[in-house]
Amino acid sequence: MKKIGKTYIFELPPLIIGSAGVAGKKEGEGPLGDDFDMVFEDTTMGQDSFELAESAMLHDAIIRALESANVSPKDVDFVMTGDLLDQCTGSCFALKDLEMPFIGMYGACSTMALTLCNSAMLVSAGANICVAGASSHFASSERQFRYPLEYGGQRPPTAQWTVTGAGCAVVQNQRNIDPENLQNAVKISAVHIGTITDLGIKDANNMGAAMAPAAARTIADFLHDTQTKPEDYDLILTGDLGLTGSKLLFELLQEDSEIDIETQHKDCGTMIFNLAEQDVNSGGSGCGCSASVFCSHIMKNIKNGTLKKVLFVATGALMSPTSTKQGQSIPGIAHAVLLEK
Amino acid sequence: MKKIGKTYIFELPPLIIGSAGVAGKKEGEGPLGDDFDMVFEDTTMGQDSFELAESAMLHDAIIRALESANVSPKDVDFVMTGDLLDQCTGSCFALKDLEMPFIGMYGACSTMALTLCNSAMLVSAGANICVAGASSHFASSERQFRYPLEYGGQRPPTAQWTVTGAGCAVVQNQRNIDPENLQNAVKISAVHIGTITDLGIKDANNMGAAMAPAAARTIADFLHDTQTKPEDYDLILTGDLGLTGSKLLFELLQEDSEIDIETQHKDCGTMIFNLAEQDVNSGGSGCGCSASVFCSHIMKNIKNGTLKKVLFVATGALMSPTSTKQGQSIPGIAHAVLLEK
Numbered sequence: 295m296k297k298i299g300k301t302y303i304f305e306l307p308p309l310i311i312g313s314a315g316v317a318g319k320k321e322g323e324g325p326l327g328d329d330f331d332m333v334f335e336d337t338t339m340g341q342d343s344f345e346l347a348e349s350a351m352l353h354d355a356i357i358r359a360l361e362s363a364n365v366s367p368k369d370v371d372f373v374m375t376g377d378l379l380d381q382c383t384g385s386c387f388a389l390k391d392l393e394m395p396f397i398g399m400y401g402a403c404s405t406m407a408l409t410l411c412n413s414a415m416l417v418s419a420g421a422n423i424c425v426a427g428a429s430s431h432f433a434s435s436e437r438q439f440r441y442p443l444e445y446g447g448q449r450p451p452t453a454q455w456t457v458t459g460a461g462c463a464v465v466q467n468q469r470n471i472d473p474e475n476l477q478n479a480v481k482i483s484a485v486h487i488g489t490i491t492d493l494g495i496k497d498a499n500n501m502g503a504a505m506a507p508a509a510a511r512t513i514a515d516f517l518h519d520t521q522t523k524p525e526d527y528d529l530i531l532t533g534d535l536g537l538t539g540s541k542l543l544f545e546l547l548q549e550d551s552e553i554d555i556e557t558q559h560k561d562c563g564t565m566i567f568n569l570a571e572q573d574v575n576s577g578g579s580g581c582g583c584s585a586s587v588f589c590s591h592i593m594k595n596i597k598n599g600t601l602k603k604v605l606f607v608a609t610g611a612l613m614s615p616t617s618t619k620q621g622q623s624i625p626g627i628a629h630a631v632l633l634e635k
Numbered sequence: 636m637k638k639i640g641k642t643y644i645f646e647l648p649p650l651i652i653g654s655a656g657v658a659g660k661k662e663g664e665g666p667l668g669d670d671f672d673m674v675f676e677d678t679t680m681g682q683d684s685f686e687l688a689e690s691a692m693l694h695d696a697i698i699r700a701l702e703s704a705n706v707s708p709k710d711v712d713f714v715m716t717g718d719l720l721d722q723c724t725g726s727c728f729a730l731k732d733l734e735m736p737f738i739g740m741y742g743a744c745s746t747m748a749l750t751l752c753n754s755a756m757l758v759s760a761g762a763n764i765c766v767a768g769a770s771s772h773f774a775s776s777e778r779q780f781r782y783p784l785e786y787g788g789q790r791p792p793t794a795q796w797t798v799t800g801a802g803c804a805v806v807q808n809q810r811n812i813d814p815e816n817l818q819n820a821v822k823i824s825a826v827h828i829g830t831i832t833d834l835g836i837k838d839a840n841n842m843g844a845a846m847a848p849a850a851a852r853t854i855a856d857f858l859h860d861t862q863t864k865p866e867d868y869d870l871i872l873t874g875d876l877g878l879t880g881s882k883l884l885f886e887l888l889q890e891d892s893e894i895d896i897e898t899q900h901k902d903c904g905t906m907i908f909n910l911a912e913q914d915v916n917s918g919g920s921g922c923g924c925s926a927s928v929f930c931s932h933i934m935k936n937i938k939n940g941t942l943k944k945v946l947f948v949a950t951g952a953l954m955s956p957t958s959t960k961q962g963q964s965i966p967g968i969a970h971a972v973l974l975e976k
Contacts, residue, residue, distance in 0.1 A: 386953035398741035419760035612727035
C-alpha cells in the first residue's frame with residue numbers, strides 16, 4: 295500500500311467477497327427493512343440478557359457473511375470486531391466459540407470502518423481472509439449508557455437512538471480469490487485512519503455535534519490526499535451523525551475547507567429510521583448502525599451497480615459514562631474506506 | 636509475511652526502535668523498580684481522577700518511547716493502544732491531543748502483545764512507523780471492576796493486583812531505518828494472534844485460571860508452527876498469569892502437549908512485585924503489567940544481549956463486571972510475539 299498524506303492506497307485492492315447486515319424489529323420497520331439480511335422480531339434473540347442478545351446478533355451476522363462468501367471459519371486468518379459494551383463483551387462472547395484468531399478493536403460507532411481499514415491493511419500485509427464487524431443493541435446500550443429501560447427517560451431532540459443491529463464483511467486478498475467470487479466482489483481501494491478531534495463538546499445527548507468535527511477533518515483530508523472532489527463520488531456516507539451532526543458537518547466543511555458535500559452525502563443514522571414517524575429524534579447511532587446499513591443496503595447497491603464509488607466514513611464518540619460524569623469533553627474520531635465496484 | 640499454521644513469520648522483520656515502561660510507586664518498590672523508565676510517586680499524576688491519571692501515564696509512556704526512538708508524533712503512521720476502562724477511555728484521553736492516527740484495540744491484559752502484533756503486521760503492509768501501547772491503573776480498575784477503594788474488600792489468594800503502569804513501543808519498517816537506530820533495534824521475527832479459549836472458569840478472583848488455557852494453546856501452537864522447543868528460547872514470558880495461572884499453564888502444557896517450559900518461563904505478574912512482601916496475593920495483572928515490564932526491563936535485557944530470543948505471550952481475560960454478574964464464564968486469549976536481537 296502507498297501512503298499519500300494520511301491515506302493509504304492499495305496497489306492490489308483487497309476485496310469484500312461477502313457481507314451481511316442484520317437488525318432488530320424497529321430497524322426492520324424502517325426504510326431499509328427489506329435490505330437487511332435478517333430482521334429479528336424478538337430482539338432478546340432467545341438469550342438470558344440483552345448483552346448476550348447483542349453477541350448472538352453479531353454471531354449471526356458473522357455466520358451469514360461467511361456463508362455469503364462461501365468461507366469456513368477455519369479459513370479465516372483474523373476476525374476483528376468491536377462494540378460499545380464495557381470491555382467489548384459484545385464481541386468477545388460473539389466470537390468465543392467460533393475458533394478464529396481474534397483481534398479486538400474499539401472505535402465506538404466508527405468501529406465498522408475501523409475494522410474494515412485494519413482488515414484491508416492486514417490483507418495487504420499478506421493475510422488471505424479477514425473478517426470485519428461491529429454490533430450494538432438498543433437495550434444493552436440504554437441501560438449501560440443512560441437509564442434502565444423501565445425508567446422511560448426523556449430525550450432532547452439532538453439525542454440519537456442506538457440501533458439494534460450488527461454487520462460483518464469478509465475481506466479477501468485479490469491474489470487468492472476464487473473466480474466465482476470475483477464478479478460480486480467490491481474493491482477496497484483506499485483506507486484512512488482518523489485522528490482524534492475534540493472541539494470541547496460535553497453534551498452526551500448530542501453525539502452528532504461531538505463527532506461532526508472528526509468527520510469533517512477525515513473527509514477534507516481524504517479528498518485532499520486523493521486530489522478528488524465530492525462530485526467524484528456517488529455517495530459520501532457518514533456513520534451516524536444524525537440530523538444534527540450532518541448539518542454541522544456541512545457547515546464545518548463549507549467554512550473550513552469550502553467543500554460542499556450535501557448532494558453526495560447520506561448518513562446511516564438518518565437512513566435507517568423514518569425520522570418523522572419512528573420517534574428516534576436525531577436518528578440512529580451505535581456501532582451496529584453503520585455496520586448493519588453498510589453491510590446490507592450499501593453493499594447490495596455497490597454490487598448491483600447503483601453505486602460505483604462510495605466513501606464510507608464511520609464516526610465515533612470516544613466517551614464513557616464515567617468520563618461524561620467527570621465533566622470531560624467527548625473526543626471524536628472518523629475512519630474512512632473507499633469502495634468501488 | 637508468511638503464514639505457518641496460525642503464526643506469521645516476517646521475511647523483513649519490523650524493528651522496535653524505542654520503548655518505555657513507566658509505573659507507580661508500589662511497582663517502583665518491586666524487584667524491577669530500577670528498570671522502569673519512570674516511577675511516579677504520586678499515582679494521581681496531578682489529575683482530577685484516577686481515570687485521567689491512567690491516561691496521563693500512558694501519554695507519558697508514549698512520549699518517552701517516541702523520544703527514545705527519536706521520532707516525532709507527526710511521523711507516526713498509526714498508534715494503537717488499549718486499556719481496561721469502560722469504552723477504552725484510558726487510551727482515548729491519552730491520545731486525544733497527540734494528533735496521531737489512532738487505532739483503538741481491546742485485548743484486556745493481552746493488549747500489549749496484541750498492539751505489537753498489529754503494529755508489526757501494519758509495518759509489514761507498508762506503514763513506516765507504528766506505536767503500540769497499553770495501560771492500567773490500580774485505582775481506576777479497582778473501583779470499576781471490584782469495590783470502591785475506601786471499602787477495603789478482602790481478596791482470596793488467587794486474586795491479582797492491578798498494576799499501575801503503562802508501556803509503549805515504537806515499531807519501524809526495516810527498509811526506512813536510520814542507521815543510528817539499527818544497533819539498538821530489536822527484531823519482531825514472528826507474531827501469532829490468539830484464538831479465544833474458554834474452559835468455563837467463572838471466578839473473577841481467579842483470572843490466572845481463566846487465562847492459562849489460552850496461554851497454553853498459543854504457546855503450544857507457536858512451538859508447533861515454528862518447529863521449535865522451549866530450549867530454543869532464552870525466555871518464554873507470559874503476561875500476567877500470576878502464581879496460580881503459571882502453575883496451571885505448566886500442568887496444561889505438560890498434560891496436553893508434553894511440553895515443559897518451567898526452565899524458560901517467567902511471568903510479568905510475578906516479576907513485577909515481591910510476592911512475599913508486597914501483599915499482592917497471586918501477583919500483578921492489568922494491561923499495564925506486561926506493557927510496563929516488557930517495554931522497560933525485557934527490552935533493556937534484549938538490547939544489552941542478556942536475552943537473545945524471547946517469546947512474549949500476553950494473556951487477557953475477556954470478561955466485564957456485567958458478564959460476571961450475569962454468571963458467564965471468562966473467555967481467555969493470548970497473543971504471542973517473537974523478539975530477537
